[in-house]
Amino acid sequence: MVKSIISKYKNVPVEVKASIYYTICSIVQKCIVLITLPIFTRLMTTQQYGQYSIYQSWMNIVAIFATLNLQYGSFDTAMIKFENDRDRYISSIQGIVSVLTLITLIIYIIAPVFWNDLLELPSILVLAMIVEILMSTVLTFWTNKQRFMYKYKPMIIVTLIISVASPLIGLVGVLLFEEKGIARILGNTAVYLCIGLIIYIYQLYKGKALYDKKYWTYALKFNIPLIPYYLSQMIFNQSDRIMISRMSGQTNAALYSVAYQFAVVLVFVINSINSSFVPWTYRSIKDKKYNMIKKVTNIIIIFIATMLIVLILFGPEAIAILGGSKYKDAIWVVPPVAGSLLFLFLSQLCINVMFYFEENSYLVKGSILSAVLNIVLNFLLIPVFGYVVAGYTTLFSYIVFWLSNLYYMNKSCKDKIEDYRYDTLFDWKKIFIIATAFTILIILLTFTYYTIWLRIIFVGIIGIIALLNRNKIIEYFKLIKG
Incomplete structure (x- = not known):
């Protein structure tokens, strides 16, 4: 048995071994x-x-x-x-x-x-x-x-x-x-x-x-x-804490930072999904298999949204473990920041296509617009509503980031794909419905933070739905794997 496993391991291509070990290393680091x-x-x-x-x-x-x-x-x-x-x-x-x-x-x-x-x-x-x-x-x-x-x-x-x-x-x-x-x-x-x-x-x-x-x-x-693109992305990720520190003190910056670190804990999973998805997407665009892109993309979006909802539901307990009682007020940052990761993935779908068609200038425009919006909203709202509002300005800015990249993606595709329509590559009608429902849900989930029983019931409902649809879920994963 052991010899058989060792033999199979030796026959695994070095590229696959490297990919596996890099992923394990990333998980261990996190x-x-x-x-x-x-x-x-x-x-x-x-x-x-x-x-x-x-x-x-x-x-x-x-x-x-x-x-x-x-x-x-x-x-x-x-x-x-x-x-x-x-x-x-x-x-x-x-x-x-x-x-x-x-x-x-x-x-x-x-x-x-x-x-x-x-x-x-x-x-x-x-x-x-x-x-x-x-x-x-x-x-x-x-x-x-x-x-x-x-x-x-x-x-x-x-x-x-x-x-x-x-x-x-x-x-x-x-x-x-x-x-x-x-x-x-x-x-x-x-x-x-x-x-x-x-x-x-x-x-x-x-x-x-x-x-x-x-x-x-x-x-x-x-x-x-x-540089404008890199800087705008860094402003997205870092400006909240800097502005909170300047306008509300380093103590509130610490509270926001702890909540932020937990809220984005799944970002490396989402990045890994996107890294694997990109080569397949490029091949599918080249082979004009547009319907398959739509189907697989919708499944992945629902999967990511579900992971983020579960993460949000465990927000209060996670902050209690990570920070203790002095960080308890930071729980309200978790829902909007975690929710922004879905829109980051939706933006990445558009960015992938723009990179495929080498339309990098469009990417810079959308990034700068969203980063400036994030700074302006923080400047106006943090003094009025406190550091928690920075989570919602992040969420709103990522929504704008997605919509701007969607606009520029459609603009770049019109000259590249014959008879191109807004839904040629992605089923944006369904994606809009998923994104809207997800945004409303994460706001409603903040009200469950007052009692653990509501969140336990919610997790149970998700588990029951997954159990009843297990065969369909298995088929979806097989489809993605294929």
Whole structure:
């Protein structure tokens, strides 16, 4: 029996093994974050945890300018285009990031007081941020190359070391020092510095160049036009916490952050579904199998909506475990933020098609519109209704993001697909009905937070419906698998 399993395992293609291990690694990473979160929320005050969450938010935004997101965008295409010179390409763009982070450091040194006030962070954390941006980007270059070459073992080892060491060292720092927010951040930075520096030297040794005109030109030309898109997406994900901190205090930013981390816990599942769905969609468009796209898409949307509803129903219990009693008011953030993930997936359906037809300019327009709307709504509503409203501005902005991408997708398809109608690729009439019912439902589910019995009944109803329709559900999964 064991020999048979080992034999079958050896015959599994390396691409499949790599995909399986990457997925397991992602799940383990997410589990470590969720397991350690209750420890830190109980050891740190809400203000200290708020400082940590604000640091993370600002770092993600600053990183776009300090790295141009060179680890994304152009990287995969470069691994194909420069297949025989990958090491030199990586060491060269490492040089770009090194120069950009040095420029970032100089800009900070010129006016440290201004930047400290803007970021709401002391100098030591701003310097730590710049170091972590450089080292984490270098590590991402390396891990992306390992993924591309299906060398999953070293990538998984390094990823798990970081995933375990970062919270462990952070925990030691939190226990030993009074400034627990700073200790948590510096512990994380120390891990990235130690491992990232080794990878930096190794990649420089392999590529033997920090500058290559050909590779610098290629990377900069590809990624600079995408900066508005990357920035708008980061604003979607991070601006809520920054604005809450500025307008309502770091304590409320901490409450929102804990609820947000739970609400988006399924985002990696949705991203995995989309990653698997994209190649099939592209083949189906090429083969003009439009009806099959409609059928499978509707099933996936209902599946994602159901997962999100179950997640929302367990919101109060999850926040109680993750944050404790001092975070109990954060439960009201969970429904709208979790609900926004469905509209993120609907937007991705449109974005996939635009990428297929190489209409990237439309993508940037929709992203900027929605990001600006999110900021304006937060600016107007947070002072009036408090931090919880940021969850609803996120939901509304993602709905607008979806509708704008739907508009631009239809516009790009008219010239690409013969006799194109708005429902040629997707059954938007049914999708609109599902999306509307889902939005109304997640708002109604907030009223069940007052009593656990209502939510238990609701979960039971979902279970009974699933049991009665099990044969149909199995057929749907077979259809998707096929």
